Amino acid sequence: MAKIVVDVMLKPEILDPQGNAVASALPRLGFSFAKSVRQGKRFEIEVEGEPTAAQLAEVKKAAQVLLSNPVIENFVVRVEK
Amino acid sequence: MRVGVITFPGTLDDRDAARAVVAGGSETVSLWHADADLKGVDAVILPGGFSYGDYLRCGAISRFAPVMSLVIEAAGKGMPVLGICNGFQVLCESHLLPGALTRNSDLHFLCRDQEIEIVNNTTPWTTSYKPGEKIVIPLKNGEGSFQCDDTTLAELEGEGRVIARYVGQNPNGSRNLIAGITNARGNVVGLMPHPEHAIDELTGPSAQGLGFFTSILNAMVK
Numbered sequence A: 001m002a003k004i005v006v007d008v009m010l011k012p013e014i015l016d017p018q019g020n021a022v023a024s025a026l027p028r029l030g031f032s033f034a035k036s037v038r039q040g041k042r043f044e045i046e047v048e049g050e051p052t053a054a055q056l057a058e059v060k061k062a063a064q065v066l067l068s069n070p071v072i073e074n075f076v077v078r079v080e081k
Numbered sequence B: 001m002r003v004g005v006i007t008f009p010g011t012l013d014d015r016d017a018a019r020a021v022v023a024g025g026s027e028t029v030s031l032w033h034a035d036a037d038l039k040g041v042d043a044v045i046l047p048g049g050f051s052y053g054d055y056l057r058c059g060a061i062s063r064f065a066p067v068m069s070l071v072i073e074a075a076g077k078g079m080p081v082l083g084i085c086n087g088f089q090v091l092c093e094s095h096l097l098p099g100a101l102t103r104n105s106d107l108h109f110l111c112r113d114q115e116i117e118i119v120n121n122t123t124p125w126t127t128s129y130k131p132g133e134k135i136v137i138p139l140k141n142g143e144g145s146f147q148c149d150d151t152t153l154a155e156l157e158g159e160g161r162v163i164a165r166y167v168g169q170n171p172n173g174s175r176n177l178i179a180g181i182t183n184a185r186g187n188v189v190g191l192m193p194h195p196e197h198a199i200d201e202l203t204g205p206s207a208q209g210l211g212f213f214t215s216i217l218n219a220m221v222k
Helices: A017-028 A053-067 B014-023 B066-076 B086-093 B150-158 B211-221
Strands: A002-010 A040-047 A073-080 B002-007 B027-032 B043-046 B081-084 B100-102 B110-118 B134-141 B145-147 B162-166 B178-182 B188-191
Touching (some): B014 B027, B014 B211, B043 B086, B066 B081, B081 B086, B086 B100, B110 B178, B162 B188
Parallel strands (some): B002 B027, B081 B188
Antiparallel strands (some): B110 B162, B178 B188
């Protein structure tokens, strides 16, 4: 069984208040490493066997139509073994 | 004049929208998200709430409800459609309106009486107002920040398609203080604040929201 992962992130130019809130909470807890934080969504889709090119194309289509809103978000599709 | 009000699972404001339609002088018709039937209505309202629990993104799942394919088709033929709050989010997800509504810039769910200015009174939902008229109606949402790219923003402004703007401090980070917009044809309107909660002094901060519902009657009678 393989896993197809779709990562959805707000486009860089779109304000991310949740990411900003996380970024400002980190130093309060003593973590000083973060210059900035962006928060996104991750979808894990299980398929039987190795994903075919056709399946991946379908997932990309679904990511465009449903999983992301192309007006404000970008997405990346990848296969995780 | 028959105005349909759609109920999705998780819709909150369908009763108030229906009541406002009647107060505005029209007949109201309840529409169910799972029915592919507009029951011959002359106009449609998508009310506020948390349709499908706001899962995935606000309005993202509702867009694929059976009734929405008919709304999209009818809107394309010029039927007046008003989306309030969650309804506005559904209209953006359906691509009937450009842009998107994102998390309020300060992350807080806002619930307050908000002053807005009607800047376009030529849509079927806004003719009862004078251009520049200021009204106070409730604003209550967590994801009301209107966002779009620069090209879309220039288009909206250039074509006079911003129908209402917040007055005073920006409540949620919306670009250009945008509280409501319309499509190129002018029949589809999305509005973040709630005119249906301000139709009489007893239950609302004012009766100044009623204009949206008298407008639609006038638009159809003409």
